[in-house]
Amino acid sequence: MSDLASQRPTRIRVDLDALAHNLRAIRAHTGRPVMGIVKANAYGHGLVPVAKHLEASGVDQLGVAFVEEGIALRRAGVRVPVLVMGGVYGRQLGDFIANDLAITVSSIDKLRLAEAAAEAAGRRARVHLKIDTGMNRIGVQSERCGPLLEAAFASMHCDVDGVYSHLACADDPAHPMTAQQTARFAAVCADVERICAARGRPRPLRHLANSGGVLHFPETWLDMVRPGIALYGAMPDPAARDTIGLKPVLSLSTRVVYFKVVRAGATVSYGATWTAAKDTRVITLPIGYGDGWPRALSSKGEVLVRGQRKRIVGRVCMDQFMVDLGPDGTAYNEDEVVLIGEQDGERISVEAVADKAGTIPYEILTGLNERIPREYVLG
Numbered sequence: 001m002s003d004l005a006s007q008r009p010t011r012i013r014v015d016l017d018a019l020a021h022n023l024r025a026i027r028a029h030t031g032r033p034v035m036g037i038v039k040a041n042a043y044g045h046g047l048v049p050v051a052k053h054l055e056a057s058g059v060d061q062l063g064v065a066f067v068e069e070g071i072a073l074r075r076a077g078v079r080v081p082v083l084v085m086g087g088v089y090g091r092q093l094g095d096f097i098a099n100d101l102a103i104t105v106s107s108i109d110k111l112r113l114a115e116a117a118a119e120a121a122g123r124r125a126r127v128h129l130k131i132d133t134g135m136n137r138i139g140v141q142s143e144r145c146g147p148l149l150e151a152a153f154a155s156m157h158c159d160v161d162g163v164y165s166h167l168a169c170a171d172d173p174a175h176p177m178t179a180q181q182t183a184r185f186a187a188v189c190a191d192v193e194r195i196c197a198a199r200g201r202p203r204p205l206r207h208l209a210n211s212g213g214v215l216h217f218p219e220t221w222l223d224m225v226r227p228g229i230a231l232y233g234a235m236p237d238p239a240a241r242d243t244i245g246l247k248p249v250l251s252l253s254t255r256v257v258y259f260k261v262v263r264a265g266a267t268v269s270y271g272a273t274w275t276a277a278k279d280t281r282v283i284t285l286p287i288g289y290g291d292g293w294p295r296a297l298s299s300k301g302e303v304l305v306r307g308q309r310k311r312i313v314g315r316v317c318m319d320q321f322m323v324d325l326g327p328d329g330t331a332y333n334e335d336e337v338v339l340i341g342e343q344d345g346e347r348i349s350v351e352a353v354a355d356k357a358g359t360i361p362y363e364i365l366t367g368l369n370e371r372i373p374r375e376y377v378l379g
Contacts, residue, residue: 009255009334010287012374013341014045018247020057022231026214029244030221033060035083035207037228039069044292044365045232045250046374048076053376055080063226067092070101083128083162087138093117097125102161106130106139108151111158118157127152128162128204131188133181135168142184146191153195162205163192167220170212171237178217182208189222211236215243234350234361248349250365251341252372255334256305257320258284268322269314274299281325282313285337290318292367293339296357297321303337306330307344340364 027034036059037043042050051062051073061081064070070082083102090113096103097117105111105127118125129152132139140148142165152160165185169175189206196203206222211230213220229236233248262268264278276282285303289295293316301312303323313324325331336343340350354361 006373008286008373009257010285010291010372011253012044012368012372013251013253014049014374014376015247015249015251016049016053016376016378018233018249019045019050019053019231022227022233022244022246022249023054023057023059025244025246026225026227026230030209030214030218030225032221033205033224035059035061035063035224035226036231037063037226038073039063039065039085039228040366041370043229043232043362044368046376047072048078049374049376051078052076060224067095067099067101071095071099074099074101081126081161085130088113090117093125094121097121097123100126102126102128104128104130104138105148105152105158106132108148111148111152111155115155115157125158126161127158128164129160131163131165131185133165133184133188134177135166135181137166139165142188145188149188149191149195153199153201160201160204162207162224163189164205164207164226167208167210167213167217170210170215170217170220172212172239173216173241174239178213178220182217182220212240215240229362229365232365234365236361238351238355248341250350250368252339252368253341254285254287254337254339256283256331256337257286257333259331259333260284267314269298269317271315274314276324278327280327281329281331283323283325283331283337284320285323286320287339287372288317288319288321291371292369293321294353294357294359294364294367296359297353301353301356302348303339304341304343304346304348305335305337307346309346309348 036054038051041047063083065086114125130139133142169177207224209220209225211227214225214227233246262276262282268274295316298315302309310323350361354364
């Protein structure tokens with residue numbers, strides 16, 4: 001953290017011990033190797049510091065969305081296998097191979113591009129075959145994947161390290177689609193077994209379980225699990241159950257930058273959308289939507305001030321927002337205020353913030369941008 005950043009009163013605290021605990025808990029719960037998902041700046045926690053701590057804590061593999069994220073990990077010295085799970089462009093494939101990044105191959109055309117890049121580099125490409133079992137995002141449709149499987153396992157320039165799919169509804173333990181997707185993927189894996197046996201090749205890793213699968217569906221664990229948001233101690237959906245005993249990794253706090261008395265009938269913030277019903281005490285906090293704090297929390301979000309929940313009033317601004325302490329509330333300039341986390345025995349979870357904002361915890365966490373300094377703590 002730079003000297004200037006260290007002076008900003010708003011900061012994210014990343015508890016690396018909690019992160020390591022969650023990795024151990026997920027591995028113990030599933031009994032499977034773990035691919036930790038660190039895309040989108042490690043869900044807002046910080047790509048490189050999180051990845052390096054996961055590697056030091058024994059994670060088996062890492063997953064990212066884009067090749068740039070994988071390159072950043074390699075430049076930082078991360079050596080564990082890294083899978084880039086997003087779609088690929090032909091011109092990027094040389095960077096995959098030069099940085100020893102596994103490629104998601106979702107069609108014969110993508111396979112041929114990977115083969116050409118590997119041949120040009122004089123190295124073998126590492127690939128995972130992406131099967132679409134119902135998400136309809138990227139991946140060859142499960143009922144049409146036979147030609148890709150045959151071509152990939154016959155490739156002279158690619159090693160098939162994995163075969164995978166992605167669950168669309170596993171966040172909800174009652175949703176029937178997970179069983180449908182699991183059955184489709186099992187049929188594909190049976191074809192993979194047959195082809196590998198016929199060619200005398202080892203079977204690649206089969207992986208399907210995202211956070212919802214890890215939490216709710218043991219039948220999806222297969223050879224490796226891919227926790228994302230659960231690794232950071234957050235639930236993927238209000239219907240999800242913490243079956244593991246996870247710990248929140250991220251907290252967010254700031255400090256009071258201004259205190260004032262707002263008279264009855266006066267308005268607060270842009271658009272004059274909130275009016276004081278009586279004389280009240282209002283504080284200003286130096287964080288706003290320019291930092292990724294949602295404007296949707298205007299006049300309905302809550303924060304912790306001296307261990308008590310207090311409501312945001314008026315519109316969240318780009319760099320600041322205001323909080324009503326009430327007529328008898330007290331706070332001083334530079335008092336700590338917690339937006340996500342715990343203070344004096346009271347807690348605001350990222351799930352609660354997402355609910356107030358009408359969104360999901362993923363969007364809250366990944367929206368917290370680099371303008372907010374991050375502090376990494378052990379113990």
